[in-house]
Amino acid sequence: MTAGEVKFGALLEPSTDRPQDVVELGLLMERLGYDIVSLSDHPYWPERLDTVALLAAMAARTERITVMSNLLNLPLRPPAVLARTAATIDILSGGRFELGLGTGAQQMGDSILAEGGPARSAGQSIEALEEATHLIRALWTSKADVLFEGKHYRLDNAKPGPAPFHPIDIWFGAYQPRMLRVVGAIGDGWIPSSPFLPPAALPDANRIIDEAAIAADRSPQEIRRGYNIEGTFGSGPGFLQGPAKVWAEQLTELVLDKQVSTFFLYRADSPEILRRFAGEVVPAVREMVAAA
Numbered sequence: 001m002t003a004g005e006v007k008f009g010a011l012l013e014p015s016t017d018r019p020q021d022v023v024e025l026g027l028l029m030e031r032l033g034y035d036i037v038s039l040s041d042h043p044y045w046p047e048r049l050d051t052v053a054l055l056a057a058m059a060a061r062t063e064r065i066t067v068m069s070n071l072l073n074l075p076l077r078p079p080a081v082l083a084r085t086a087a088t089i090d091i092l093s094g095g096r097f098e099l100g101l102g103t104g105a106q107q108m109g110d111s112i113l114a115e116g117g118p119a120r121s122a123g124q125s126i127e128a129l130e131e132a133t134h135l136i137r138a139l140w141t142s143k144a145d146v147l148f149e150g151k152h153y154r155l156d157n158a159k160p161g162p163a164p165f166h167p168i169d170i171w172f173g174a175y176q177p178r179m180l181r182v183v184g185a186i187g188d189g190w191i192p193s194s195p196f197l198p199p200a201a202l203p204d205a206n207r208i209i210d211e212a213a214i215a216a217d218r219s220p221q222e223i224r225r226g227y228n229i230e231g232t233f234g235s236g237p238g239f240l241q242g243p244a245k246v247w248a249e250q251l252t253e254l255v256l257d258k259q260v261s262t263f264f265l266y267r268a269d270s271p272e273i274l275r276r277f278a279g280e281v282v283p284a285v286r287e288m289v290a291a292a
Helices: 021-032 051-061 079-093 106-114 122-141 177-186 199-215 244-258 271-291
Strands: 007-012 036-039 066-069 097-102 146-149 154-158 170-172 224-229 262-266
Touching: 007 021, 007 271, 021 036, 021 051, 021 271, 036 051, 036 262, 051 066, 051 079, 079 097, 079 122, 097 122, 122 146, 122 154, 122 170, 122 177, 170 177, 177 199, 199 224, 199 244, 224 244, 244 271, 262 271
Parallel strands: 007 036, 007 262, 036 066, 066 097, 097 170, 224 262
Antiparallel strands: 146 154
16 A cells, blocks of 8 residues: 555535535535545435535536545435436546445434335345446446346346446445445445444454455455544544544554555534644655555
8 A cells, every 4th residue: 555545535414504515615625635525325314415416516616526425325316317327427527426325224214214215124225235236337337228137126128328437436335244245246445434333343344355355256455445534633542532643643554454545534524624634634644654
């Protein structure tokens, strides 16, 4: 891993009370040198603005930074529509879109049902994610009409296209072994969150991903490892609870020892936090990784 390969972004939370703020934060991130701006997706919450529309607006307003979903709620977003939406944003942005895709949190099942989404068990949700991934990629790349017959989705000689501007990576969120194996088998990237998967748990999860990748005749190095990180600049013990110097040391360790190559600052809705992370943590991590 070289310093240039380590990427830094943020996970923003769009709210309806100040609709322009999240777009302005994306513009600020571009000015500060971040690599990726990402948005979570909770379409069943009326206090949140629509993620896909916001990503399109960000792509239109920015020039360099990658825009990414972190992660889109598959049960409420039909995969054929997602394929064409993602390709459109990628084309309009000149190849700056990445697709993060999630099964839909099980604890949000009632909210998904209330919006007209399907009732799925955890296993069925993973099956649907696998099907959707194959379906989306087929619509992006096929030269012929796409015929797909799955348990959860089907296409009956659907016309492919449009093709994205660049090969869009599909990232998954995963915590349990079955879903981690899916990451290894067909995913381009993996994004857990530090509040739910602490750094000490990363090696075991990475091992499952690596083994699944090898079993699928893939190189584990093909799969980018992201991490949504949450912390507080202070003086306390624990992960990302100290000053910027401690943050940089802890993140560097994750790059060198735990395969993490992309960081997303979680709950980063303050310009001050974005500036401090970009000014004090990012360059220090790059310097230490380069030195190692």
